[in-house]
Amino acid sequence: xxxxxxxxxxxxxxxxxxxxxxxxxxxxxxxxxxxxxxxxxxxxxxxxxxxxxxxxxxxxxxxxxxxxxxxxxxxxxxxxxxxxxxxxxxxxxxxxxxxxxxxxxxxxxxxxxxxxxxxxxxxxxxxxxxxxxxxxxxxxxxxxxxxxxxxxxxxxxxxxxxxxxxxxxxxxxxxxxxxxxxxxxxxxxxxxxxxxxxxxxxxxxxxxxxxxxxxxxxxxxxxxxxxxxxxxxxxxxxxxxxxxxxxxxxxxxxxxxxxxxxxxxxxxxxxxxxxxxxxxxxxxxxxxxxxxxxxxxxxxxxxxxxxxxxxxxxxxxxxxxxxxxxxxxxxxxxxxxxxxxxxxxxxxxxxxxxxxxxxxxxxxxxxxxxxxxxxxxxxxxxxxx
Amino acid sequence: xxxxxxxxxxxxxxxxxxxxxxxxxxxxxxxxxxxxxxxxxxxxxxxxxxxxxxxxxxxxxxxxxxxxxxxxxxxxxxxxxxxxxxxxxxxxxxxxxxxxxxxxxxxxxxxxxxxxxxxxxxxxxxxxxxxxxxxxxxxxxxxxxxxxxxxxxxxxxxxxxxxxxxxxxxxxxxxxxxxxxxxxxxxxxxxxxxxxxxxxxxxxxxxxxxxxxxxxxxxxxxxxxxxxxxxxxxxxxxxxxxxxxxxxxxxxxxxxxxxxxxxxxxxxxxxxxxxxxxxxxxxxxxxxxxxxxxxxxxxxxxxxxxxxxxxxxxxxxxxxxxxxxxxxxxxxx
Numbered sequence: 001x002x003x004x005x006x007x008x009x010x011x012x013x014x015x016x017x018x019x020x021x022x023x024x025x026x027x028x029x030x031x032x033x034x035x036x037x038x039x040x041x042x043x044x045x046x047x048x049x050x051x052x053x054x055x056x057x058x059x060x061x062x063x064x065x066x067x068x069x070x071x072x073x074x075x076x077x078x079x080x081x082x083x084x085x086x087x088x089x090x091x092x093x094x095x096x097x098x099x100x101x102x103x104x105x106x107x108x109x110x111x112x113x114x115x116x117x118x119x120x121x122x123x124x125x126x127x128x129x130x131x132x133x134x135x136x137x138x139x140x141x142x143x144x145x146x147x148x149x150x151x152x153x154x155x156x157x158x159x160x161x162x163x164x165x166x167x168x169x170x171x172x173x174x175x176x177x178x179x180x181x182x183x184x185x186x187x188x189x190x191x192x193x194x195x196x197x198x199x200x201x202x203x204x205x206x207x208x209x210x211x212x213x214x215x216x217x218x219x220x221x222x223x224x225x226x227x228x229x230x231x232x233x234x235x236x237x238x239x240x241x242x243x244x245x246x247x248x249x250x251x252x253x254x255x256x257x258x259x260x261x262x263x264x265x266x267x268x269x270x271x272x273x274x275x276x277x278x279x280x281x282x283x284x285x286x287x288x289x290x291x292x293x294x295x296x297x298x299x300x301x302x303x304x305x306x307x308x309x310x311x312x313x314x315x316x317x318x319x320x321x322x323x324x325x326x327x328x329x330x331x332x333x334x335x336x337x338x339x340x341x342x343x344x345x346x347x348x349x350x351x352x353x354x355x356x357x358x359x360x361x362x363x364x365x366x367x368x369x370x371x372x373x374x375x376x377x378x379x380x381x382x383x384x385x
Numbered sequence: 386x387x388x389x390x391x392x393x394x395x396x397x398x399x400x401x402x403x404x405x406x407x408x409x410x411x412x413x414x415x416x417x418x419x420x421x422x423x424x425x426x427x428x429x430x431x432x433x434x435x436x437x438x439x440x441x442x443x444x445x446x447x448x449x450x451x452x453x454x455x456x457x458x459x460x461x462x463x464x465x466x467x468x469x470x471x472x473x474x475x476x477x478x479x480x481x482x483x484x485x486x487x488x489x490x491x492x493x494x495x496x497x498x499x500x501x502x503x504x505x506x507x508x509x510x511x512x513x514x515x516x517x518x519x520x521x522x523x524x525x526x527x528x529x530x531x532x533x534x535x536x537x538x539x540x541x542x543x544x545x546x547x548x549x550x551x552x553x554x555x556x557x558x559x560x561x562x563x564x565x566x567x568x569x570x571x572x573x574x575x576x577x578x579x580x581x582x583x584x585x586x587x588x589x590x591x592x593x594x595x596x597x598x599x600x601x602x603x604x605x606x607x608x609x610x611x612x613x614x615x616x617x618x619x620x621x622x623x624x625x626x627x628x629x630x631x632x633x634x635x636x637x638x639x640x641x642x643x644x645x646x647x648x649x650x651x652x653x654x655x656x657x658x659x660x661x662x663x664x665x666x667x668x669x670x671x672x673x674x675x676x677x678x679x680x681x682x683x684x685x686x687x688x689x690x691x692x693x694x695x696x697x698x699x700x701x702x703x704x705x706x707x708x709x710x711x712x713x714x715x716x717x718x
Contacts, residue, residue, distance in 0.1 A: 007611045007618070010618065090709045276701065290641040297623040322612045374608075376608075379604035382580075
């Protein structure tokens with residue numbers, strides 16, 4: 001047994017020399033441009049949208065950072081983008097408006113889209129003006145993505161679509177949806193799926209809000225009523241949707257947003273605890289610091305692998321599940337360790353942050369691949385099944 | 386082939402061979418490790434050492450943990466590095482480190498005791514830090530040796546000295562932190578080995594007409610185990626990288642890594658034993674050399690309370706507004 005199995009490949013996070021000073025630049029930008037926010041908005045801030053802030057980021061070159069300049073990008077290194085993202089999340093900046101477009105819509109178009117699609121959409125995304133959403137789930141399709149039913153039926157030089165997508169985050173802000181639709185026979189699985197760009201301003205599209213248990217609005221239902229999708233809006237080739245969807249999963253699973261959703265609560269807990277807390281609080285701060293530091297190392301290592309052109313499927317699944325577990329435990333631990341007089345109805349920062357995160361944290365291990373799906377991926381990669 | 390892979394291949398081969406003979410006398414097991422030059426891993430080539438990096442040390446010590454090697458490889462590597470750094474001579478034979486020291490140093494003479502010393506009764510030299518001085522005790526000067534063993538049967542001896550002559554030099558390093566650092570690499574290796582054994586067993590052992598690894602309940606538990614093993618490996622490697630960057634003084638990273646490693650051990654060992662069932666609980670089966678070490682190492686060079694107190698105290702004192710800046714400053718180039 002000299003192989004000495006190692007589940008997690010560790011790669012050093014070595015940004016290029018051009019990253020020197022970038023952290024200070026983005027910090028200065030945030031200081032100047034971040035709008036005044038209430039404490040709860042600094043939590044889970046990649047689901048908090050602000051159009052002006054996204055446009056300011058776009059103008060400063062912080063969206064589409066790694067895309068070619070000819071498409072409005074800035075040709076920065078992926079690890080430079082990583083630094084900017086973690087600084088925005090650490091500050092609790094409202095980046096929800098453009099987050100999906102920068103993370104998924106743009107990269108998908110760049111990788112699989114046509115020249116015309118790139119020229120048409122990428123510059124507006126990079127400018128912080130065009131936002132995206134992902135249309136995968138349907139009423140009968142959740143984790144089992146291959147069960148997508150809505151069909152795109154050939155019609156002249158395009159496709160006709162009727163049906164309902166659901167749990168579509170950011171559809172109420174987005175101009176563009178990446179929709180996973182069935183182009184093969186009904187009842188098929190992976191092989192008959194294709195990805196399309198859907199113009200959400202089309203009158204045949206209706207977006208209806210779904211209000212979450214805490215009163216928030218991230219999710220939507222999206223209805224297609226005999227929608228016509230022009231033939232040039234397919235992404236990649238007919239039938240390659242599944243391959244394209246799975247190719248980008250590592251990109252969305254290992255980022256800093258997967259462990260930082262409760263970072264604002266951690267900071268607020270420390271602020272309240274002061275410089276010399278009692279032993280129990282000191283130890284909790286130590287424990288959470290150790291976990292957070294470790295998750296940051298793991299996320300950075302996975303980012304380095306992605307930057308090197310690898311597909312760290314296993315590592316990304318591990319980062320997401322561990323990160324989600326951490327950010328879900330945090331509210332519970334803070335609630336348990338807080339001063340006995342912490343009143344969840346009080347109008348003060350710690351109570352408001354905690355009250356919100358207790359309620360919304362269950363979603364952290366649902367979005368972007370459920371805990372059970374991720375652990376299944378990990379098990380398969382370990383050689384089980 | 387890089388030097389690093391040559392080094393790890395040599396280590397894997399030797400440690401694997403030695404682990405198969407784990408009940409042989411210590412001196413028989415230790416001699417080939419010393420002959421291969423592993424204790425001098427971190428000593429510069431110019432001084433007759435291997436000239437390896439802290440990352441090399443991680444790779445080697447991870448393999449020592451992977452094979453549940455019953456030898457103080459990490460302690461010897463640290464001792465040689467500390468001696469070299471202090472400009473002191475390397476002794477013949479085993480040099481180890483003392484986690485605890487109690488006594489008085491005056492005029493280069495020491496009276497007192499050292500405790501919990503890995504293979505202290507076998508050591509030619511025992512290094513300890515007292516009042517910010519590195520002191521080098523000579524094993525044969527001990528007036529009394531109390532042999533002790535940790536729950537994994539590894540020697541953790543107490544040695545008493547009376548007016549013993551010692552070499553010494555100023556030292557600003559925390560020996561507990563350095564000891565914790567080497568344990569994180571060993572824990573990383575032992576976690577991966579216990580995971581590998583558990584997976585192999587789950588794929589082979591059949592119940593209800595199929596390998597138990599086919600059951601989702603086991604798969605999900607082993608996935609969580611893998612996540613914990615991954616966390617320890619990543620944390621330990623990052624702590625070694627920081628030790629390289631800060632010339633051994635990476636207390637923040639060591640505190641975080643040892644604490645994270647300690648936290649992972651519960652999940653790892655309980656899942657490994659649960660998957661193995663009764664066979665894993667027997668003396669003859671090869672799981673306990675790993676799990677009993679993991680339980681022992683969780684206490685050694687700082688338990689959860691020790692490191693969470695130090696790390697939490699440091700973080701709280703710096704304050705919430707400095708947290709992120711400090712975190713990024715330490716990892717930025």
